[in-house]
Amino acid sequence: MYLVSKIEDTVRIPPDRFEEPLEEVTIELLNDSYVGAIDKKLGLMVTVKEIEDIGIGKVIMGDGAAYHDVTFTALSFKPELHEIVEGEVIEITEFGAFIRIGPMDGLVHVSQVTDDYINYDGKRGALLGKESKKTLEEGDKVRARVVALSLKGKSSKETKIGLTMRQPGLGRFEWIEEEKNKKAKKKTTKEGKK
Amino acid sequence: MASRKKLTRFEKARVIGARALQLSMGAKPQVEASASSDAIDIAILELKENKLPLDVNRIKK
């Protein structure tokens, strides 16, 4: 889930940037320090959205820079447990598929792709269902549910998001479509028999 | 704070010191200064010409 939140902080504007427009410099400096950082409450910071207020610049002893108190809004991404997410498969390995869900990647373990037994095809870089013949390749669009979360660490590389597709309405978009059609057909045949 | 109040000698020293440090850290001088003058000279000149981009506030913090 994406969040927009209001944040108060202090920005240090170095003397060599005094001539530039204050707001622009502030946004740039805030982006430098915030983007990519992970906060316990807000998740992964995506970008600074808008500056609401910039206080006067205080000059402290031993530093020529100006310190401004800033209030701004920022966009962040925070995956929640049991949240439904959609994304693209970016990598297939023998233990599962990595799905890009916005600014972070999640992993669907082989055991969580389908109810079927899954084989890994190293040459194609694909996962194959033994009986259903379902395939999952790089570039496929999927829908999944977050089932495990670990937001420890400071960068997005250290976070781990576990996904599953073994629930009704989840999986590769094509599979979901197929399932829908099947259900619709069953319904009509049932009605026809009557 | 439009009108310039008289600075105490502490305020003067503090402001010139802070400004000189800024200049040495890359801030652009607000006055025409000769090539031979150092940061403190420029800061003093800026103060003299009332072009310092700094203010003192007497209310602490």
Added chain:
Amino acid sequence: MKVEPGDFVDVERVEKVVKKKRAKFPEKLIYEIAEAAERRDLSDDELDELVKEIKKAYQRAKVEQGEAVGTVAAQSVGEPGTQMTMRTFHYAGVAELNVTLGLPRLIEIVDARKKISTPTMAIYFEEDYGADEEFVRTIANRIGKIILSDVLADFSVNYASMSITVEIDEDKIKDKRLDHDEIIGKIEKAFKKVEIDKNVLSFEPTISESKHAIRELRLLADKVRDLQISGVKNIGKVVIRKEGTEWAIHTEGSNLGAVLKMEGVDKVRTTTNDIHEVEKVLGIEAARNSIIHEAQSTMEEQGLTVDVRHIMLVADMMTSDGIVKSIGRHGISGEKASVLARASFEETGKHLLRASIRGEIDHLTGIIENIIVGQPIPLGTGSVGVVMKDKKIGGRK
């Protein structure tokens, strides 16, 4: 040409120049300039120049915000203090009066001792009475402590009859301007077993045990001799002195409240050196002035001059809370709001322990606290906050 006191000094002329130069000088300084102008016979131009230079020097000497006045005051009092005689008991003018002076006295003042070692008073009289020696002597005898032995012509202890015989000297009573009947009344009140035959009195001890009869007789003898027949409480010896055209009384011991109530006493000039008594009788402002005066005159007596303003600062610190507080553990230093400031002075452990039990918070507003934590101190350049001048963009609100 030397300007004698009382000579005409053209103060107005200087005042005009000072006004023209937009300077604000204290009255005394203007007078001094006028005096100098007179002495040197300055022309108008020269006077202009002089005032201009003085204005410059005056402004430079002014204390500015953020100045470390306390430190400067401490140094200014402390340095001459090192030259003071460590222990001096001096006789102040009159040979008979013993007054603590020098360093011990200075310590006494800043410690705000409740009981000072040599309290003394200087009592002056109102215009009509001051020149009247007879009146002053009468008052002096009413103030000063007089014991029975001071007015006796004869004193004898008779061990055979176990009695004490005493003869009162009428001349001495007259000399001390006392009342005969009053003395007799006092004696009768103090001693039960007394026979009075005109001026000859005989006392008998109340003997409880014959074993100690002699000792009791001796004790009684001392009691008789030391019976106070006149005087104000807490005041001992008095000395009468002629100062200029008037008579003044100096005392050993002090009781300002009682003395000020007496007829003819000048309530303005009469003083005591007991600061707590001044506070009790006249209030905190008077106590402040008393501290300044006592400290200043103690220094001056030792031939040391300290600018009053330093001493005034000390006096202000001691009295600003409405009561006289000492400088030190039990006074100003011990009552500071900051835990760290108190802990750094004395009894470190006690203060830190107490602060931790009570959960005290130190806001780091003082000098000492910031030195301890290693921050710039709020003094001098450190008391100045610097901000960037408002650019339009930041000025939203």
